[in-house]
Amino acid sequence: MRIIFIAGPAFSGKSIYIGQNFPEAKLIKISTFNKIAYEAIDNEELETLAMNAQLYCKEALQNTLRCAKEDETVILEHQLLKKEGRAFFIQAVREVTDEPIECIVMDPDEEMIEKMLDFEKSFIMLHKYEKGKMELPQAEEGFAKVEIVHPVFCQDAFKR
DSSP states (O other), X not given: OEEEEEEOSTTSSHHHHHHHHOTTSEEEEHHHHHHHHHTOSSHHHHHHXXXXXXXXXXXXXXXXXXXXXXXXXXXXXXXXXXXXXXXXXXXXXXXXXXXXXXXXXXXXXXXXXXXXXXXXXXXXXXXXXHHHHOOOOOGGGTOSEEEEEOOOOOTTTTOO
């Protein structure tokens, strides 16, 4: 089994990269759990869901790993901006398997991001904010391999 964490700030091309390079992978996306939070009826429910999103993602990751076959790839798509957050998911994997964990960090060209997200300035601000907060993953955290990818997108990659 191959286990890969795909990390990077919002709008760095994680989903596009996965679709192009790992179309058959079993995918766990933190954004799936964040979508649940958007459905919250009130602020109290939203708070509870937000607090539990990471736990739901951990459970989904562990269950996917338990069911994965030897020749399958399991991917966690998450911003993973901070070492502490990555440690949470590395530990989750270690509770299930000792298989090596790879980390691919998406690092697109900033000018390209500004052109791509020109239609929505708040997305550019979010991308820059998250990129500024990101602590680059290191092998010492428990990764067998850390690779930085500088993706190139087609002109309308992020258009809705």
